[in-house]
Amino acid sequence: MNFYYDITLDFLERNYNFYEVLETDKFMNIKKIPLFQVNNKIIKDFVLNKVKVDNSFLNMIYNKTITQEGIIEYATILADKNNAIAFQFDKEGFCINYSPLRIIDEINLLEVVYSIKNISINYEIIKTYPLNNNLRREEIIKKGIKEEIDKLYNEKNFRKLQFLYLEWFNVLEKDINKIYKNMNAKLKEKINNNEEKIYKIIKISSNKV
Secondary structure, three states, X not given: OEEEEEEEEOOEOOOOOHHHOOOOOOOEEEEEEEEXXXXXXXXXXXXXXXXXXXXXXXXXXXXXXXXXXXXEEEEEEEEOOOOEEEEEEOOOOEEEEEEOOOXXXXXXXXXXXXXXXXXXXXXXXXXXXXXXXXXXXXXXXHHHHHHHHHHHHXXXXXXXXXXXXXXHHOOOOOOHHHHHHHHHHHOOOOOOHHHHHHHHHHHHHOOOO
16 A cells, blocks of 8 residues: 655545635644545546445555544545545545645655556445535635524514625615525625625624634
8 A cells, every 4th residue: 555644634524725725724734644546537526526435445544544643544645647635534435524735745746646556446426516616715704694694684683684784785775585685695696895894794793703
């Protein structure tokens, strides 16, 4: 088995580019992790779908990933000749977390992978993830605003909902249903400085700064 050493990973439930990491992420210093070369189809399937690998692959990688804080039971880096991504699995074989690699690590790793034999992995596609072209920060902002306006609407805190609407749309609107409808419609579009402002207001008012 081949391994890659001394690499920083950022395991998340979604596959984000490394430039989308946040200060709040918990980076892991990996001392050693299994490395396999696979074909491009496997990489795409693992990124675009919820997959489940078989027990033979789980057994291969079991307790082989060593970090500064301990051992990750099931983790590995899969690479073709152009891409490399780290994956984490649960004991049932479901892929649960992903981590991109820093550009310098990916470049160095792809130089190594040419000398590694290509393997096949038995896996099952459980479902396909919906396409999402939003950047990670945009998703966080939209989710934060959505949770707040749903909470205010359900709790009938209409005064604060009207305040946010005024700050967001620069319109004093009294129709609460119209406010709620317009806000939700706006969240389906690309965000701009207005949404950034509303998100900051929500964070401040919730004492989450």
